[in-house]
Amino acid sequence: MPVPHLTTALKGPLLELESRIIAAQPQIEHWFRSQWQHHDTPFYGSVDLRNSGFKLAPVDMNLFPGGFNNLNPEFLPLAVQAAQSAVDKVCPEARSLLLIPENHTRNTFYLQNVATLAHIFGQAGLKVRLGSLNPEITEPTELVAANGDKLLLEPLVRQGNRLRLADGFDPCVVLLNNDLSAGIPALLQNLEQALLPPLHAGWAVRRKTHHFRAYDQVCQDFSRLLSIDPWLINPYFAQCSNLDFHSRQGEEELARTVDEMLAKIRVKYAEYGITQDPFVIVKADAGTYGMGIMSVKSAEEVVGLNRKARNKMSVVKEGLEVSEVIVQEGVYTFESINEAVAEPVIYMMDRYVIGGFYRVHTGRGIDENLNAPGMHFVPLSFECPCLPDKAGEPDCPPNRFYAYGVIARLALLASALELEATDPDA
Template identity: 35%
Template structure:
């Protein structure tokens, strides 16, 4: 199945797709925002990573910010109709100028949506401002008193988190007026939870479109309770990886796809800075250096045992000016509103493109062949991912975790 055929299917079914999304969005708490990384192999279009606290808003195109602001306003009015003041709670990356630009862009979008927007956190209390690439970001005095967040001595109407909570719940954060919900932070969340929820919706959408759901999602599994500094654990994991690669190879052969599959090995705790391995066979894991092995481990954990997400490596068919390319989609209130492209001249079509050698380009900077895919299949799988985030939160509220296993 190639991309033109997929395109025809989605256009023929667009009214049914739109009606389906209206129904499903009414059933779950939609995330205020999120971003996804997508791989498009022509014969498969899949979300390979989903961020509930997205950075990178500085990469969105200026002409897309109005849509982002409109969707943000609709979400806030629906969830918090009396809100007039949004306080943005960022990460503590005080020296990361690109991240500062991201915070400035979010603040601009919130203000454009019609709200007062302040920025700060107790962790940044020693700074009056942060230096971005385009100038300073002014911080407001932010403190936590009796677990209530005060900004310039007053309590904001809503706190917008742009902090993934990988270190745990932050001071002054309560669930009453905080979005995204703090229980979706990486102190509790697992990547596999997202893909399990995504599978639920992908199967329904594939049935509606009368296609194999394999074309809309990367295969995956979780290898539990593995300790990579023990040979016995590595051997068992390598065997599981070989069996999984064999399954993908069989699917390739059945569909006439002439290439050797790879898998991405990730820690199931999707925290900032953890490594990703690209493997073509299990034995590569057995010769893994200690340095690479430690990058896969969750450094803040007291436990040596980890769960690992093994994900089908979907190759990208997208190239531009000698770069290997993958789309990044930014969404607000469950709807795709901005697209840009991660490009990497030093990486192959099966590699992880998110490396220091990557650059970003927005839709106006790339070939129309790439952007033509944005409003159909890329939009579809991205918006399925936002439904999955809502389902994650819904299921967590029914079966709350205390996070004690992370201590």
């Protein structure tokens, strides 16, 4: 599959940043190896990146990635090897795996993701079956994915401290592809089997601000290694809590936070001679699926929101009310595919980059969230599986993708620190 053509406004600092990343590859890989000796790798994850030409930074980290069906199938062997490594770490004797997907069984593209995950672990030598938390699944139920793949979803059975299926299937490993937005069910608590990711990685506990605090720490260390300004790979952020969008409680505090953030960004834009208008993204501090997000360029835009905007911001997945938001520096994306705005999404398992895709949206601008209805996906071909071409230009595809992989792995490392800090058993 050819590498999608990238049209990126390559301004000096990013070319310089990519050049430093390529030149420092041996130090970077040694640094990552040493970090993974001290921290447990998250089982899997995906990172949304934004490349503005002057800045390359993660804007979201998902610990329950749901787009494995969008990866380039040519790189399936990478995923299988990473899956074997990830499972070996938690249960070297593992023969079977119980995969628990999200409850929204009507999303046939999501089901295609589940089928792809089951295929990866099947190829890794495990017997894989699907168990459901959905109370509507009371007997084995066949579902059909968007591409025609058939899945058998079965109700979970708890016996003592083990999860099983009705016929006695007793897995070594339980893998969640359900982000627990609706809370942590008693069925999953205090299991003796390896449960991955851990329960505190779910949105019932996790906060985006926790992740980006950990990412701040990772960026400080990495930036010293490369002698770069951490801002080039790190978006500013702040948290706002005690909000009620319906009653407009906390509106002034939110506006003040937005104003302060824009002022900080303006200082950096002036330092680097950037002429674009700074903007911030306001989004729910917990949750996914592009819900509860708005892009603003002035504090006035969050004051006196109309009813439609308040409704949009007030509720996320599973109907949960939003009372906490992250106010995050907006990072422009100057990447496009066929003249549509695009952003790279990088997928990892264990500590390995296994592929990615471009999220593309024909109806959104370079300063807007692309995770919205109408988006589509173009697989990324990582030439020479994410290895740089030191003889090539800094922005040639292998080097661009190596840089993506480095920044994505920084976010993965931040997730490791985040999970350590929020581990209730630590």
